[in-house]
Amino acid sequence: MKLQKATRFGIYALLELARDPSQQLSASDIARRYAISTNHLAKVMRELGRAGLVEAERGVGGGYRFVANAKRVTLWDVVSLFESLYGETAEPGQDTETGQALGMVLGEMGEIAEATLRSITIDTMLRMRPRTRAADAA
Amino acid sequence: MAISKLDQRITGVSKPAYWQEMMRRYDGEAAEHYFLVAEDDGGALLGFVIGEIRAWEFGSPPAGWVFAINVDPETRLGGIGTRLFDEVCARFRTAGVRSVRTMVDRRDHLILSFFRSQGMMAGPSLQLEMEIPS
Numbered sequence: 597m598k599l600q601k602a603t604r605f606g607i608y609a610l611l612e613l614a615r616d617p618s619q620q621l622s623a624s625d626i627a628r629r630y631a632i633s634t635n636h637l638a639k640v641m642r643e644l645g646r647a648g649l650v651e652a653e654r655g656v657g658g659g660y661r662f663v664a665n666a667k668r669v670t671l672w673d674v675v676s677l678f679e680s681l682y683g684e685t686a687e688p689g690q691d692t693e694t695g696q697a698l699g700m701v702l703g704e705m706g707e708i709a710e711a712t713l714r715s716i717t718i719d720t721m722l723r724m725r726p727r728t729r730a731a732d733a734a
Numbered sequence: 735m736a737i738s739k740l741d742q743r744i745t746g747v748s749k750p751a752y753w754q755e756m757m758r759r760y761d762g763e764a765a766e767h768y769f770l771v772a773e774d775d776g777g778a779l780l781g782f783v784i785g786e787i788r789a790w791e792f793g794s795p796p797a798g799w800v801f802a803i804n805v806d807p808e809t810r811l812g813g814i815g816t817r818l819f820d821e822v823c824a825r826f827r828t829a830g831v832r833s834v835r836t837m838v839d840r841r842d843h844l845i846l847s848f849f850r851s852q853g854m855m856a857g858p859s860l861q862l863e864m865e866i867p868s
Contacts, residue, residue, distance in 0.1 A: 667811070667851075670843075670847070707840065708840065711840035711841070711843070712856070714846070714847075715843055715847045715849075715850045716847070716850050717847055717850070717851065719851065720850050723851070723853070
């Protein structure tokens, strides 16, 4: 499964900021850490701001801060800001018997992906990273 | 029974006979069954967890199964569920088991999030079901 760039950048940024909610980081600080486009990330940060997940502080030393509840915000909340897992437009042949059967299979896959994303909070992701590092070191 | 009442508060369904049977089956002496409760200083029920060790189910080596965990909604986010989960995992480990499993309705995001927060990930099995044709 592949996420759109904006979704992936949004998750990167939220995890960086949520790790220490008292810190402020600029879009370019975060972009540098992940070697991604600052311009693209800046647009993503504005979307995260509109969703109430981060707040921008202006001026010298300004930047973004995480202002949501890391135990409540899930990956689904972030993904939903930037993309839909379900087709929103009609697909050719979708009303045929085969098209409907294919729709059932794709719907099942979407529901499982949605359940996974809805069950993983930002806090869980933050605690998953050290576990991943420990597994790499083992 | 406090267990049945707590479950009814959470699920909205009263099933005392089911809980009586669970107490009989899992609160006994069987070494592979675990029915652990958390209480406050006054002995009031705060939560419970039920688990068991199942050997060679679907060809898998013995594994710990957690098939019920409930915490009083008023004490959620207080770490009681985590302590219950940690304790049942410790019992599994003492019994020589190295993995723990559960099965959750994929629409139950609250309990799914809890197990995820404990470090659980999707396992190697996929649950399938169908209505049996009449």
